[in-house]
Amino acid sequence: MSCRCAPSPRVLLPFLYPSFFAANGASLTRSRLVASGTRYSSNSSASGAPAPPTSSRLNPAPDDYAAPYFADKAKLMVYAGVGGHGCISFHREAYLDDGPANGGDGGHGGNVYIQAVPGETSLHKLARRRFIRAGKGVSGQGSSRGGQKGQDVIITVPVGTVITELSRSDPVADEKFLNSRRERDAEAEDQEPVEEDHRHKWLLYPGISASEAKKIQVPRLPRRDRLFSQPKAPLYLDISRPTTQPILLAAGGLGGLGNPHFVSKERLKPMFATRGEQAFSMEIQLELKLLADVGLVGLPNAGKSTLLRALTNSRTRVGNWAFTTLQPNIGTVVLDDNKGRPKITSWKRTVDNSDQLDTFSLSTDWEQDSLERRTRFTIADIPGLIEGAHLDKGLGMEFLRHVERAGVLAFVIDLSAGNAVKALNALWNEVGLYAQMREDEEHAREREAMIDWSAEAGTSDAGDRWSGQDTTYGSSERGVTGLSIAGKPWFVVATKGDLPGTQDNFKELTGYLDSIMRGETPHPSGVEGAWTENCTAIPVSAINAQGTDRIVHWIVGLLDG
Numbered sequence: 001m002s003c004r005c006a007p008s009p010r011v012l013l014p015f016l017y018p019s020f021f022a023a024n025g026a027s028l029t030r031s032r033l034v035a036s037g038t039r040y041s042s043n044s045s046a047s048g049a050p051a052p053p054t055s056s057r058l059n060p061a062p063d064d065y066a067a068p069y070f071a072d073k074a075k076l077m078v079y080a081g082v083g084g085h086g087c088i089s090f091h092r093e094a095y096l097d098d099g100p101a102n103g104g105d106g107g108h109g110g111n112v113y114i115q116a117v118p119g120e121t122s123l124h125k126l127a128r129r130r131f132i133r134a135g136k137g138v139s140g141q142g143s144s145r146g147g148q149k150g151q152d153v154i155i156t157v158p159v160g161t162v163i164t165e166l167s168r169s170d171p172v173a174d175e176k177f178l179n180s181r182r183e184r185d186a187e188a189e190d191q192e193p194v195e196e197d198h199r200h201k202w203l204l205y206p207g208i209s210a211s212e213a214k215k216i217q218v219p220r221l222p223r224r225d226r227l228f229s230q231p232k233a234p235l236y237l238d239i240s241r242p243t244t245q246p247i248l249l250a251a252g253g254l255g256g257l258g259n260p261h262f263v264s265k266e267r268l269k270p271m272f273a274t275r276g277e278q279a280f281s282m283e284i285q286l287e288l289k290l291l292a293d294v295g296l297v298g299l300p301n302a303g304k305s306t307l308l309r310a311l312t313n314s315r316t317r318v319g320n321w322a323f324t325t326l327q328p329n330i331g332t333v334v335l336d337d338n339k340g341r342p343k344i345t346s347w348k349r350t351v352d353n354s355d356q357l358d359t360f361s362l363s364t365d366w367e368q369d370s371l372e373r374r375t376r377f378t379i380a381d382i383p384g385l386i387e388g389a390h391l392d393k394g395l396g397m398e399f400l401r402h403v404e405r406a407g408v409l410a411f412v413i414d415l416s417a418g419n420a421v422k423a424l425n426a427l428w429n430e431v432g433l434y435a436q437m438r439e440d441e442e443h444a445r446e447r448e449a450m451i452d453w454s455a456e457a458g459t460s461d462a463g464d465r466w467s468g469q470d471t472t473y474g475s476s477e478r479g480v481t482g483l484s485i486a487g488k489p490w491f492v493v494a495t496k497g498d499l500p501g502t503q504d505n506f507k508e509l510t511g512y513l514d515s516i517m518r519g520e521t522p523h524p525s526g527v528e529g530a531w532t533e534n535c536t537a538i539p540v541s542a543i544n545a546q547g548t549d550r551i552v553h554w555i556v557g558l559l560d561g
């Protein structure tokens, strides 16, 4: 078992960090500590400063944690259902053995939808599945009985999921494209277009002989449009709010037509029906970007998880070694205990989109802002970053996407682990490189979206193929600038303030932050116009729950704007 943090010596905390002991209203964390059986007093005098206990909720044994299943990436092959075949049948009853055609139509194939629901928090269930298939349409039957429609499938994902199309196969669109090209070529050469052989799309009556089958003249295939049009390629959905209605990913194939559809004066007994349509399939990549209000960014072993435990009820793993946290953890700070008066009064902007069905675009004209009392906010603790994370050192930067959308960034710096200013600059450097990487990706995707890779590109019907589709597919977040992360409000949580010899480090850090606020020193990311308004450093001893109340108040102030 690895050693836990050693009990700190009795330091003169109230004199060194007066803000630990600033009166801040009711203590959120104190009550939890009392509940956990360990009593601390943040007003304890220097002489009575409690030594951290050997084991507590904030200094737990390395095996005292809860790790829910979590996956933030998944790749899926999505298959819509194929249509059921039409039926070739004739009415029969006593004394009428050769009645009229009565074959039923095939059922349409099932569709695949995607929907973001608030209860979901991870993609781990989808990450284990490679394929999602909607139901096939059932073939039609005699006595004009139509086949049942294939079962639709709804993929439920957490809010904050980004869906990117990797590839698609649409047999119907491909065939349409080939037909139009054939017609164009024939027109260019001033010839009659060669009729396409549609025989493979027909079903012939099984009772007829091969020679009879050869003689059968099938009519032209009726022109039919899919009930639902496919989203425009390449699909890119950024679902940052719960979707009130599922979003279509893959439309099922049309059911085949039964033989009564082909009855005519000349052909009273059609011995054929059409087959069900082939279905659309698409490979998609799902990427979850957790939507926390606050993101904790820090070097490994800085004390991020201990801080999360001190601020919330989270039971994330804490250990005295680097990379204790291997996957993001989310904790919730409850501001309103629902027992009457809220502990802290805070307001948040909400968007009223109740009339809208497709609510996945980030900003549109119909949005109406309104104020709502904030009763809680969430904090994301991610694995530690190290210098050179952008070169894939340590766990790399991939977890930074979970704080990319956070309203506020909290840089957690260990005051006992070397120069705090250097650590802060190293973190901002990695965050800045990450932001740049994301912007490059966005630009590449924008360029990609401008090129129509579909088989129908350049044909006249390429436009109307997608015409029924809502244009809000795709993210309005595109075109982010260098301020996407550097423009966010941020502050520093200077942890492990209880350890001796950390005061000078803290002083240097506050001096550095003051000079940033005064504009004498550039923002640590080096981005022009970055947020430098109120970047403070809050000293805490998370292991003793000292100074953590101030963080809650500070965050609420930043979130309220």
Ligand SMILES: Nc1nc2c(ncn2[C@@H]2O[C@H](COP(=O)(O)OP(=O)(O)OP(=O)(O)O)[C@@H](O)[C@H]2O)c(=O)[nH]1
Pocket (backbone or CB within 6 Å): 004, 005, 008, 058, 059, 298, 299, 300, 301, 302, 303, 304, 305, 306, 307, 317, 318, 319, 320, 321, 322, 323, 324, 325, 326, 382, 383, 384, 385, 495, 496, 497, 498, 499, 540, 541, 542, 543, 544
């Ligand atoms: N003395 C003291 N020790 C602390 C404090 N906060 C955290 N620690 C200790 O620092 C060690 C690392 O804490 P963690 O919370 O696991 O650090 P982390 O930043 O989450 O680490 P990774 O998940 O590896 O990135 C543990 O042994 C904690 O007990 C503090 O305020 N004071």
Ligand SMILES: [Mg+2]
Pocket (backbone or CB within 6 Å): 304, 305, 306, 317, 318, 324, 325, 381, 383
């Ligand atoms: Mg951790």
